[in-house]
Every structure is written in C-alpha cells, then in structure tokens.
Amino acid sequence: MTLKKYQKIRLIITIIIAAIFSQSISMNNFFIPIVTLLVSTLILIYLRKKVTEVMVDERDKEIGGKSALLAIQIYSWLAVIIMFLMYSLKNINPFYEAVALTLAFSTCILMLLYALIFRYYNKIKMTDKKLAYTTLVLVLFVVMAILSLRVFSGEDNWVCSDGQWVKHGQPDYPAPQIECK
Amino acid sequence: MNLTQDQLAQKVGVRRETIVFLEQGKYNPSLNLAHNIAKIFDVSIDKLFLFD
Numbered sequence: 001m002t003l004k005k006y007q008k009i010r011l012i013i014t015i016i017i018a019a020i021f022s023q024s025i026s027m028n029n030f031f032i033p034i035v036t037l038l039v040s041t042l043i044l045i046y047l048r049k050k051v052t053e054v055m056v057d058e059r060d061k062e063i064g065g066k067s068a069l070l071a072i073q074i075y076s077w078l079a080v081i082i083m084f085l086m087y088s089l090k091n092i093n094p095f096y097e098a099v100a101l102t103l104a105f106s107t108c109i110l111m112l113l114y115a116l117i118f119r120y121y122n123k124i125k126m127t128d129k130k131l132a133y134t135t136l137v138l139v140l141f142v143v144m145a146i147l148s149l150r151v152f153s154g155e156d157n158w159v160c161s162d163g164q165w166v167k168h169g170q171p172d173y174p175a176p177q178i179e180c181k
Numbered sequence: 182m183n184l185t186q187d188q189l190a191q192k193v194g195v196r197r198e199t200i201v202f203l204e205q206g207k208y209n210p211s212l213n214l215a216h217n218i219a220k221i222f223d224v225s226i227d228k229l230f231l232f233d
Contacts, residue, residue, distance in 0.1 A: 053191075053196075054190065054191070054194055054195060054196050055196075056196075057194065057195035057196050057199050058195065058199075058210075058211050058213075058214060059195065059196075059198075059199045059202065059208055060196070
C-alpha cells in the first residue's frame, strides 16, 4: 500500500469517527464512540504495517518531540489558568466546576503520562517500543472511558422539571441560578 | 552514481523531505544517518557533511 492511499483511508476514517462521535453525544450513548475509536485504531495500525514507504523518520521524531513538549507546556499553563477562572465562577453556573475539574484532571494525567514515558525511554532501548505503545494505548482508552462515564454520565446533577430544579442523584453543588424553562 | 532524492531516501530509511532538508543544510543528521549516506556514496562522513 502506498503512503498516499493510507493517508486517504485515514482521512475517511477520521471523518467517520467525527460523525459517529457527534451522533453518539446527541443520542447520549457513550460506549459507541469508545468502541469506534478502538476499532478504528486497530484498523489503522493494521493498515500502517502494509505501507511500504517510510512514514516517520528521525527528523519527524525530533521535530515531533520538540513540538509535543512545547504543546504540553502551553496546554498546561492555559488549562491551569482557565481552571482557576472556572472554579472561581462556579457559583454563577455549577457546570463551570465540572469543566474546571476536567481540566485539572486532564492536565495531571498529561503530566504524569509525560513523566512516565520520558522515564521509560530514558532507561529502556527503543527496540522495546512495541510493548510500550500497546500499553500506552490501553491505558489511554481506560482513562478516557472512565473520564467519559464520570463527566458525561449525567448522574448527580440538577434536572429541570416543570419549571423547577429537581435533584438527580446527590449533586454536591446548589441548584443552578439560571431560569429553569 | 545517479540517485534521485527518493531513491536515496529509501536506501537510508528516511523520507524524501529529510533528504531535501539535508541538501539545503536545514537539518543535521544523526551519526547513524550520516554514516549510512556516506556508505551509499562510498566516501567518508566529513567529505559529505560540514559541521559548523
């Protein structure tokens, strides 16, 4: 398989994933996106092995490494600033707290992952990367699944019913101040 | 030895763009890559690359 063909297939798969994700969120079904992501990742890994041309070389890895490090630094700073802003405004809209906590957790997980992966590559030969990639992908899927269920499950919140805010579960914040319509 | 950038890239296991950047002096190769390229042309590394 040529590199161009693989890139076209990857683009099509990405578009399909995006469509399934948006549809699943509107349907309130969050297992379909996780399964879709898993299946598409496996398909792309399989197809990538069929590509005969060089896809990533030492220059890509060098530039990718520098870019990733800078991206992590920028994201972490922005996430922390926005997190504190959102948390300070939680009394205006209780959902801001959920956003702030999501940003906080995601930043912590990102920093932890970076530290673990850096430590791994610092000590172990590059030839063991197959096991490292497999483990990393599995860990990421588990983390994403847990986060999705926790953040989007809709449990423990306030529900608007007949013009009044009614508890659903045990929300740990007061009823929203916005009008219930 | 008449080699296109693509052919040289395939022989040393990099992308054609990397060979282009090497020729333009915009990228410093690893020792491994420099050695592989020198081996293809049957010359020493310092004959191919000038390090500032």
